[in-house]
Amino acid sequence: MAKSRVGLWLIGAKGGVASTAVLGLLALKKGLVGSAGLVSELPQLARLDLAAWDQFVVAGHEIRRVPLADEAMRMARESRHPVLPGVVDQCQSELEEIDRRIRPGTTLGVGNTITALADWFPRGADCQSAQSNKSKACPSETPRQAIARLKDDMAEFARRENLTDVIVVNVSSTEPTFDASKLPLAWADLEPQLDTASLPASSLYAIAAFELGYSYINFTPSLGESPSAIDELARLRGACHYGCDGKTGETLMKSVLAPMFARRNLEVLSWVGHNIFGNMDGRVLDDPANKRAKVASKDHLIGDILGYRPNTLVSIEYLPDLGDWKTAWDHIHFAGFLGVPMTLQFIWQGCDSLLAAPLVLDLVRLTEFAHRGGHAGQMPFLASFFKSPYGVAEQCFDRQFTTLEAWANAHSRP
Numbered sequence: 027m028a029k030s031r032v033g034l035w036l037i038g039a040k041g042g043v044a045s046t047a048v049l050g051l052l053a054l055k056k057g058l059v060g061s062a063g064l065v066s067e068l069p070q071l072a073r074l075d076l077a078a079w080d081q082f083v084v085a086g087h088e089i090r091r092v093p094l095a096d097e098a099m100r101m102a103r104e105s106r107h108p109v110l111p112g113v114v115d116q117c118q119s120e121l122e123e124i125d126r127r128i129r130p131g132t133t134l135g136v137g138n139t140i141t142a143l144a145d146w147f148p149r150g151a152d153c154q155s156a157q158s159n160k161s162k163a164c165p166s167e168t169p170r171q172a173i174a175r176l177k178d179d180m181a182e183f184a185r186r187e188n189l190t191d192v193i194v195v196n197v198s199s200t201e202p203t204f205d206a207s208k209l210p211l212a213w214a215d216l217e218p219q220l221d222t223a224s225l226p227a228s229s230l231y232a233i234a235a236f237e238l239g240y241s242y243i244n245f246t247p248s249l250g251e252s253p254s255a256i257d258e259l260a261r262l263r264g265a266c267h268y269g270c271d272g273k274t275g276e277t278l279m280k281s282v283l284a285p286m287f288a289r290r291n292l293e294v295l296s297w298v299g300h301n302i303f304g305n306m307d308g309r310v311l312d313d314p315a316n317k318r319a320k321v322a323s324k325d326h327l328i329g330d331i332l333g334y335r336p337n338t339l340v341s342i343e344y345l346p347d348l349g350d351w352k353t354a355w356d357h358i359h360f361a362g363f364l365g366v367p368m369t370l371q372f373i374w375q376g377c378d379s380l381l382a383a384p385l386v387l388d389l390v391r392l393t394e395f396a397h398r399g400g401h402a403g404q405m406p407f408l409a410s411f412f413k414s415p416y417g418v419a420e421q422c423f424d425r426q427f428t429t430l431e432a433w434a435n436a437h438s439r440p
């Protein structure tokens with residue numbers, strides 16, 4: 027029997043994380059790379075009936091016209107790994123094929139900085155004023171119309187490619203923070219407001235996915251599917267979802283190290299983390315409105331793990347010359363026996379998109395498996411992948427990972 031085909035629909039399909047994930051997937055399909063960095067390839071998950079890499083078909087939404095292969099090559103060069111540009115060359119025709127499936131997204135509710143990146147709009151849309159005045163989103167669609175168009179794009183992909191399921195992953199730019207407290211709690215109350223609601227794009231994509239019964243992963247700190255009315259829609263349509271904000275570098279270190287201080291009864295007096303990087307995500311996060319969402323997502327862990335709130339500071343600075351290489355310097359001041367103050371400092375230097383891309387592929391595989399098994403709604407067993415996992419108070423990486431292992435054991439082949 028032919029193997030089923032599964033869709034991976036990327037929101038922000040030509041960004042650093044997306045193009046690296048696509049390149050990684052193609053390289054895995056061709057056997058050009060090994061499994062380092064992939065959680066779903068760990069022995070603990072080996073008895074899960076996960077889809078094989080060659081079952082995945084990729085498409086997505088984007089707001090920039092640039093060719094996907096150019097972005098993949100840029101990321102490969104920025105990684106400074108001598109082999110990666112050659113991998114892009116070997117995947118050229120597949121990258122072009124995926125590029126032809128990418129559709130123009132929506133900039134509704136994304137704020138000025140992200141709107142200014144956009145140079146690609148849906149055909150027939152009255153976007154002249156958006157192109158000449160970068161402070162305005164494409165004005166011709168209401169949120170309801172945008173949802174209908176995004177939904178059509180995803181459904182057409184599934185039909186044309188004969189897919190059994192589609193997993194939508196939001197890897198688009200971080201939107202400004204959104205106050206969701208005034209949104210209705212029930213889907214039946216939010217749905218009638220879609221003609222005028224000021225929901226950000228990340229939520230419109232989620233609604234489009236859920237209306238089709240497709241699952242949605244929010245790899246960003248944007249609002250996405252987190253409002254309870256949208257979570258309810260997911261459950262009503264039998265879709266899975268989870269987020270938010272992939273835990274890939276400095277925050278991963280925090281969730282490993284803070285439990286050590288807690289378990290040795292060492293009092294953390296202050297924890298300062300300075301992050302510098304130069305990719306497009308860094309450019310967007312340079313806008314204080316967008317940065318707020320990221321800082322909040324990176325900052326809450328320490329207090330959550332320790333049970334008290336030491337002085338913490340998170341800074342994120344954009345230095346274009348660093349490209350995709352992020353440096354985080356963390357200074358942890360703590361009190362030992364007899365109150366003697368001591369210091370731990372660490373420096374994390376990581377290639378941002380190469381840390382994130384394998385997790386995107388893992389999340390897609392695990393979500394598809396959970397959905398195939400009848401799961402709907404949030405997936406708290408995926409908490410270890412996220413900085414701010416929905417509905418999970420536990421922030422210790424080790425304990426979160428134990429939950430993933432327990433879930434895997436419960437769903438493994440004998």
Ligand SMILES: NC(=O)c1ccc[n+]([C@@H]2O[C@H](COP(=O)([O-])OP(=O)(O)OC[C@H]3O[C@@H](n4cnc5c(N)ncnc54)[C@H](O)[C@@H]3O)[C@@H](O)[C@H]2O)c1
Pocket residue numbers: 037038039040041042043044087088089090131132133134136140143196197198199200201227228245246247271272273274275305306307308310378379381382
């Ligand atoms: N290690 C990591 O790289 C990491 C870790 C955790 C979270 N994230 C988050 O993942 C997201 C992607 O990161 P990145 O480094 O790839 O950023 P990026 O800026 O390289 O890519 C974002 C892409 O999204 C596109 N985009 C923006 N708004 C859109 C919209 N409304 N619809 C469709 N496309 C849109 C942009 O054009 C761009 O191609 C960011 O929100 C980032 O904060 C990244």
